[in-house]
Amino acid sequence: MYLIFLMFCWLQASYGIPTSLTEIDLLMTSSSRPAQKITISRKVIQVFKQYDSIFLVGDIEIHDKNVTTIFAIDEMERIGVFSSRHFSQNRGIIYFELLVDAGTDAVSVRYLNNHGGYTSVKFRKVGINQPGYYSFILAISSSIKERSSTSGIQLYINCKHSHNAENVPSVAANLPSESIAAEVRVGPRDRIGQARFTARSMLLFYDTDITTVSEQMGCKVQGDEHRAGSAFPCRVCDDVYGGSNTGGMNRQDLQEFTRVVAELKQSIIMMTREAQQLKNVMMQCKACGIQPDNLIDEDECDLNNPCFEGVACINNGANGGVKCGPCPEGYTGDGKICEDIDECKEEPCSPVAKCLNHVPGFTCTPCPPGYTGQGREGIGLEEARNKTKKQVCTDIDECQEDNAGCVFNSECINSMGSFSCGPCKAGYEGDQESGCKLSHRCGFGKKSSCHVNATCQSHRDGAVCECRVGTAGNGYTCGEDSDLDGRPDYDLPCVDASCLKDNCKNVPNSGQEDVDGDGFGDACDEDIDNDDVINIEDNCPYHVNEYQRNSDADSVGDVCDNCKTVPNSDQSDVDADGTGDVCDDDIDGDGIPNLYDNCPRFPNNDQHDIDKDGIGDDCDNCPQTENPNQDDKDDDGTGDLCDDGKDRDGDGIQDDQDNCPDIINSGQLDTDNDGIGDQCDEDDDGDGVPDFTLPGPDNCRLVPNSDQVDTDANGVGDVCEGDFDYDKIPDRIDVCPENAEIQRTDFRYFQQVILDPLGDAQIDPNWVVQNEGKEIVQTLNSDPGLAIGYTAFNGLDFYGTFFVNTKTDDDYAGFIFGYQDSSHFYSVMWKQSEQTYWQTSPFRAIAQPGIQIKAIKSRTGPGKLLRNALWESADTDGQVKLLWSDPINMGWEDQTAYRWELLHRPDVGYIRLKMFKGSQKVTDSGVIFDETMRGGRLGVFCFSQEKVIWSNLMYRCNDTLPHDYYGATGKTMNGQS
Known part of the structure; x- marks a missing residue:
């Protein structure tokens, strides 16, 4: 300790390190306890608000050329992933931030202004253009007494005045109040950022002036010399950064000395903590009456221990007797008598499982059949009351797996932990014993036939009731539909989704989107996200963002922007991974970086490229003809170099690409992938049974079934009954039941x-x-x-x-x-x-x-x-x-x-x-x-x-x-x- 004291005295005498100047050591924030950290943070904010001139002074080592935060004032850490460059709802607001970018030789000051946005002051060509050691002074001035709305900012690098910024918005105007849990932070919060620089020292001076501050750093100025941009005659700075003064320590000695001082400082902190811990222990021992000469009394605790098994026995020394510690976890009592706690009373288990109390602890039985979930066990009330650990048993929907064994085309009714087989679906007749067969009678299985405003429409899998144009419902009940979007104006007395009233009855919105859940559909809601910013002015109309932050100045706010730092108003995201294409290293998500991907917007792991033109076959509009430019003047998907325009059947597919060049088949369906389109293939499924000629016709034309089994003798093979193209979409809801490549209406792509x-x-x-x-x-x-x-x-x-x-x-x-x-x-x-x-x-x-x-x-x-x-x-x-x-x-x-x-x-x-x-x-x-x-x-x-x-x-x-x-x-x- 004496050696440390002497070294600090020497530092003060030789290099002018301040001891009496009003200052705050900002490095304390990285090692302080939470309570002390809050106290320091509030003091710093108070200084920013109350003093006309403040000086942020630091000695740092830059490790790389990446942008990094040097100093910041922001809200206390919450949850999520923090970005030091942008506002985040999960992590609070950044009120003030100082950043260094050695890659562009720039220093930036960014802070919250009166308009709810950020003011950014950027100083370029400051002399920080490569890794190394640097000192800086950031001087901020304003007129607090006159309640000025502006500030002045000056930057000094290596004892040289660098830049001025006059009459900028007030730095202190929007700093948080003491009631807000704000935090002063040296360096970025993420671990990667911490490796980008090292703070040797970081101080905040106040109630002083630039001349005094510079002299305390070992730099001398006279009058307003610092405003003229001339270098300070600084002993420390000149020695470290190659100035003309050759006295004192050289750079290598100073680096070594700085390292030793840092280690000594850390040792002092550790010694102080250990001393405090020892003091706490001694205070506790004194309170318990334990003296150094009678810490152990084997006669009292070992020979006549009244405490419950596992409970600590503490001698009372000269006063006689013993004291018992607390009961073990899972018990309650005074330490002498401990009784088991029944944790099951706290209901830690799922209602469908059983809770078994033990001595001590509890166990939840496994989830019963029909449910999925884990068992659970634990000891003590705290464990039992932990709602995040409560056992959850989730019902298994057996009907999702092959209709749970119920007859094909019948209803499967799921219930909690079980299921039951119901009647035949609409359009089918029969039962679970005889099977459900196609019915061509509208209304079968319903209390009544089609509604008066509905018609009976026949499809491949039977007949169904459909509401007429101008009405909507399930066909058996129909009501007025003013905007013709398939939703009735008012609730109908039926349970289908098509019977629920339209949440926007005068504007078509077939999807019934309602972001804020207020009952008004987005199509007719002036404030879709209910953030008090109307849609036409909202840069994120579907996401709450009352502050409208927009870092990259495109038309999309930060809250909903999939590329917050790169303008991309179209928000294109090919692989739907949440990262916009303009800032996604792998746009199509196929695991191959864009730079090396020959189809960057089409997944193609194999990277096949037959014509070697650098364009992968999967996205090449002429895969067998070299055409790196991919010109396609007529937008038909075939490149100009291989587009001969010859199409003798007129179906839009040129002859050399048409799998049926003489028969129109724009869809080019080829079920068995034999290169011959179904329209001109005599055996579409390739099962050896001709489609329409003897020994056919094939009763499952699109599904291989050489055995032609047809149990109900209705002319449709069992393997394709109710799903003719075997695309796992029942024919009754399949928009193309004879084409496995088309199942539903979809214009998303x-x-x-x-x-x-x-x-x-x-x-x-x-x-x-x-x-x-x-x-x-x-x-x-x-x-x-x-x-x-x-x-x-x-x-x-x-x-x-x-x-x-x-x-x-x-x-x-x-x-x-x-x-x-x-x-x-x-x-x-x-x-x-x-x-x-x-x-x-x-x-x-x-x-x-x-x-x-x-x-x-x-x-x-x-x-x-x-x-x-x-x-x-x-x-x-x-x-x-x-x-x-x-x-x-x-x-x-x-x-x-x-x-x-x-x-x-x-x-x-x-x-x-x-x-x-x-x-x-x-x-x-x-x-x-x-x-x-x-x-x-x-x-x-x-x-x-x-x-x-x-x-x-x-x-x-x-x-x-x-x-x-x-x-x-x-x-x-x-x-x-």
């Missing part, structure tokens, strides 16, 4: 096609997909564009609800079918009122109000010609053919729901469109015949109209010819005229 790529009149559309791909919203007043799903169809039925959710503008919107490429597709487009397009080049285009069906076969593709041709309500040579237009020229109404029904049978060129407003049919195209496109993909279309909603979207594969086809052609169902 789509291709955006820009039809005027070089136009600058407006911006491109912004598509938002909701309800798991069954709803699309376009938010902007944009150039013409398409959002096209990736699923291709032959014959289909396409349904959807069209709604313009604004009272401004009067332009085009609609939907697309038969899309083959950006020059070949059908469009159904609706204009509200007559208008001449504002760009008259290359020709003057006039749009009439009403619905139009157009066949687009453009010689030029996307550009000005196609743009104006789409606007024109007539034929345009070499671009667009008008197939039909509404003869009454009825424009769409603002904020009004319309339901469309489109039937397309490309093999015969059949097209028919019906449009409904509520339950009323407002237009019907009648039967149209056109064979321009023989199948293709589906999507939606928008041209200069904002806030368009396509809701309750649904498509079905259907090659069956409608009855009106025969009336239109004069043919009969057997093909005779």
Whole structure:
């Protein structure tokens, strides 16, 4: 101790280390007890608030060129992962922060300002551009007495004035009050950051001036010399950093001396702690009456021990007698008499398990059959009362596994710990003994048949009741549906989800999204997340963020931004891992970093690249032709270098890629993967039984079953009964029961096609997909564009609800079918009122109000010609053919729901469109015949109209010819005229 005292005296005499100046040692915060740490933190905050001038002084060693926090004032640590650079809800607010970036030779001061955001003062070219030793003074000045709203900040590096920042927002204005659990911190909180620098010393001076502070550091200034940027004549600084003064210690000696002092300081701290602990022990011993000469009295405790087994026996020494310690865990009493605690009274076990009390402790029996979960055991009340450890037994839903053994197509009813087999499902008849067979009677198994506002619709697996357009429900009960989104305006007396009332009955929202759970659907809620910031001003409308923090200044706030430090307003996240593509080292999540991945946006572990062009086969639009640029002028998915345009069956698949080049099959379904499409394959499943000829026909055409077992003799093999394509989706809810590749309506993944790529009149559309791909919203007043799903169809039925959710503008919107490429597709487009397009080049285009069906076969593709041709309500040579237009020229109404029904049978060129407003049919195209496109993909279309909603979207594969086809052609169902 004496040696340490002498060394500190020498330091003071030789190098001017302060002993009387008003200061706070900030390094104490890293080694202090919580109570002392809080006291220090409050003192520092008080100094920041009360003094006109404060000086943060430090001697540090920088280890690398990464950005690191040197000093910070923030809220006490809570939970989660902390980022020293950004606001975090889990870890509180950063009020003040000093950072060093040796990589860019910069020092930053960042602090909370009066506007709820951060003020950042960045000093560049400060001389910290590589690892090494540095000293600094950060001088902060303001006029507290005059309640100034501004501060001045000056930075000194290695005893040289570096930079000034005058009239910046007040540093102290938004520091926390003493009631807030704030913390002063030296260095970053994360372990990785701690390795980036070492603080040799860190002090906060106050109630003084820069001259006094600099002299205490061994630097001498005269007058305002420090403001002129000249170097201080500093003994310590010159020796360490290569100044002109050669007296004193050299750099190596000073480093060694600093290390010794740091070790001595740590030793003093440890010795102080040990002395305190020894003092505490002695005080306790004195309180117990134990003296050094009678700490052990074998006669009293060993020969006549009255304490309970396992309880400590303590002699009372000269006073005679003994004292017993506390009862063991799991017991209660005075130490002499200890009784077992019945922990089971605290209910530590699941209600379906048993609690067994022991002496001491308790045990929970294992979860019974029908449940999953672990047993539990423990000792004592604290353990038994710990709610986080309470035994949980979760019910097993046996019905999820092969219907729990219940007859196929029957109801399996799960119950807690068990299950039961119920009646046949709707559309089937029978029982658990005889089986459930297909019924073609609507209403079978129900108390009544279809509702008066429903129709009986036949499907592959039977007949079902479906509510008519304008109503919604389960088919057996239907109620009014004002916005045509598939939800009734009011609750219906049935238990199906389709019977629950619409939470936004005047705006289509088929997914019923309600982020804040207030009963108002997001589609009609002005403040979706209920954070008191209305949606149009909220940079995270679906996440609570009242402060609207946005570190990277894109359009997305930090709370919901998947790349907080890199602007990415589109929030694209291909692998859905929560990290945006622009800051994700592995965008597709296939384990191969983007830099080395030949398909960075498509998972492809094998990295196959047949043509060696650097583009993997899985994402190469010409996998056998070298084309690193991937040019695809017509947006058909086939690169220009291998796109020969030869397509003799007109289904949108060029002949050398078509698995049935002479028979239309846009979907290219090939069930047995033999390279021959099902449309031209005589044995689709490859089981040796021909599909339709002898010795067939195959009773499971898409599922191998050479034995052709058909127990109920209904013509459908047992292996595909109720699930014809064996895709694990029952036929009754499968939108394509004869295509295992399509099970449900889904536009979550789509291709955006820009039809005027070089136009600058407006911006491109912004598509938002909701309800798991069954709803699309376009938010902007944009150039013409398409959002096209990736699923291709032959014959289909396409349904959807069209709604313009604004009272401004009067332009085009609609939907697309038969899309083959950006020059070949059908469009159904609706204009509200007559208008001449504002760009008259290359020709003057006039749009009439009403619905139009157009066949687009453009010689030029996307550009000005196609743009104006789409606007024109007539034929345009070499671009667009008008197939039909509404003869009454009825424009769409603002904020009004319309339901469309489109039937397309490309093999015969059949097209028919019906449009409904509520339950009323407002237009019907009648039967149209056109064979321009023989199948293709589906999507939606928008041209200069904002806030368009396509809701309750649904498509079905259907090659069956409608009855009106025969009336239109004069043919009969057997093909005779």
